[in-house]
Amino acid sequence: MKFDTKAIHAGYSPEKTTGSRAVPIYMTSAYAFESTEHARRLFALEESGNIYTRLQNPTTDVLEKRMAALDGGIGAMAASSGHGAITMTLLNLARSGDEIVSAKAIYGGAVNLMSKTLGQMGIKANYVDAHDPDAFRRATNDKTRAYFIETMGNPLGDIPDIEQIARVAHENGVPLIADNTEATPYLLRPIEHGADIVVYSSTKYLTGNGTVLGGVVVDSGKFVWKDNPRFPDYNEPDASYHGIVYANDCGDAAFITKLRTHILRDVGASISPFNSWVTLLGLETLGLRMQRHCENGIKVAEFLNSHSMIESVSYPGLAGSPYHGMYQKYFPKGQSPVFCFEIKGSREVAAKFCDSLEIISIVANLGDSRTIVSCPAATTHSQVPDEKLAEIGLKPGTIRISVGIEDAEDIINDIGKALDECSSL
Template sequence: MSKYRFETLSIHGGYTPEATTHANVPPIYMTTAYSFDDVEHARRLFALEEGGNIYTRLQNPTNTAFEKRISLLEGGVDAVAASSGHAAITMALLTLCRQGDEVVSSTEIYGGAINLLDKTFARMGITVRFAEISEPESFARLINDKTRAVFIESIGNPKADIADIRAIADIAHKSGIPLIVDNTFATPYLLKPIEHGADIVIHSTTKYLAGNGTSMGGAIVDSGNFEWKGNPRFTEFNEPDPSYHGVVYSDAFGRAAFAARVRTQILRDIGACQSPFNSWVTMLGMETLALRMERHSSNALKVAEFLDKHPAIERVDYPGLKSSRYYELAKRYLPNGASGVFTFEIKGGREAGARFVNRLKLFRIVANLGDARSMVSHPATTTHSQLSDEQLVAAGISASTIRLSIGLENIGDIVEDLQQALS
């Protein structure tokens, strides 16, 4: 299957009509469990002596089709579906970290993820230190003996900061640490982090992968490139796991050791599994990913150019604009478009911003992004509202920052709505 190109894989990847019913579209297997042939069959599956379905918290044929598809699109060896993007981040990091360990993350990430890392992980005794995405060396300065992962977003939420993935991957690898990239905004159509050195890719499939605003979901993709075997920072990959028949992950699963450990230990215990129905909806969305990401990106560029010229606008931060400090990085990492989300600052501060948002008619005020509808939000009072003033400044967000998620409507209608609200 991997010989096919992106658009073909996004339609056919992960599923060939199955032998019993020949269903042309992947069926939704709404079952919690699977009947074993006999006691010996059940024993072999539980003992990992044979592959197969045991229980939907661990694996399900619809989820498996989705996992194969996202893995093919990102260029990984395996993937694990999760119930949300946050579940994916949490399970990826819990697979690597235990109490006393540390993570270095970029500051320029989704506000909810900052909260998760800075507050909830701190309660579990895992310290997350925050570096500047535009300064790869700031990651190197925060890595120490306890660091177990570097975490970044390829395109940061909300300000569309572009990561120099290769530079940050090199820094992480010099210390024997994997780089985790949240690729939610870019999707593998616009950018494949694994090609630039990422070891693990995360998605909130809630956004562009599903693309229709109906279904929460997440994914963890294992590149298969990180050397777990013998790495002194990751003893749990190299010693028998007492919670799973004494398996040694780096021996038993080779290149797919990380994904195997996410599934057999962390997903099993945390239980943040994906619903087969949501995997199915997400797969339907993925069939049109290439077409949608092209249109999201071209519509967003036109909107950014319109706002950039408008006298009521203070500044526009879209990496596809020549004026953006990320323009050169965007050309390198995102040659097919810079996706559909960005922020701008309106003149007149919070008051003017609120008036503008309230006057929009086509744009909906929504705490979401990445579906077919154009949406607007005010990060300081919504998605990033739990952040302290210092954290907001570090993330480049002010009271007058407005985030747009540009949809797939006719570009004339999108621009006219912005125009009437600004006038």
């Protein structure tokens, strides 16, 4: 099956009881066992089946299979949010005393998660410039358990050289985690470029209409866990789970099996079956929507780039961008239209611009069908100090836009009118 066919069909064929053509919502917390003996067999792993929705659910199972198919992975696991997916992924790799090497210009919430919460748990994050693959090598030591990048940085839309970073990761026996939220598997499949684990906030483009939260982790099945000294948890019996040795007993599926049976079981950041169902509805139109998002994105970027009141536009799809080469290498289908621009003038001018928009709203989200703007320094990156903001190329007046799928002319007119409102300041 090709991409758009998988987005509609992968992981589901009409179920036997009712023949329901659409994926049903199995809105249940738990499942009736046929007998005590049946329950015993399921708990003892002698037979597979549904036990409890914290661990598995038939609606969520379709979402997981569909995402694995779209990304070319061997399995996937959904989570309550993108942050749930990232947190559980990192906890599946690192424990107290371990370290992670992460790109520094990433979603501010992920920086908080790594520095504050995981930091308090004894897991240290080292931040590097994602555009210097060798920086990952220099930051690696015996305690390193993962590299983390965004395939398109939020908020700048910059593009790291995934293949080069994957090469450094594998030379060091470290798995590469790629957050592919902004690109989506329609525009880029990180596993094809060497990523081992792909994470998503499905809250964004995968669902695509700004309604439900969710996250997904996709496992490539390619990383070699067996006898890797960095990962004793994969090579020693897990006493909390029938003495399973993940790297031996689960083969290629070691990571994704441990993620569910150990981490999801204990952390419990599971997705609601309803949210899985809404995400599945969104996935059906992912290809169509992304085409339109990309078409609108370049039109808006070009408009801004040629406007006399605009200082700069950070959009690798534009020929002048320092990341245009990476864009041509990794994004032949187009660029997801989340990017930053800066209006000439002060922080007040940027605020006036946002407040003058009529169709476009000020929202702390991206990947919605509606065009939205935000000021990262005041919202998503508000916990990041000014000097750190500058390090990742953000200024207090930088505006992030996520171009939606409305008529491009209406989006551009709205922006043009709001810029006119600022011209007197």
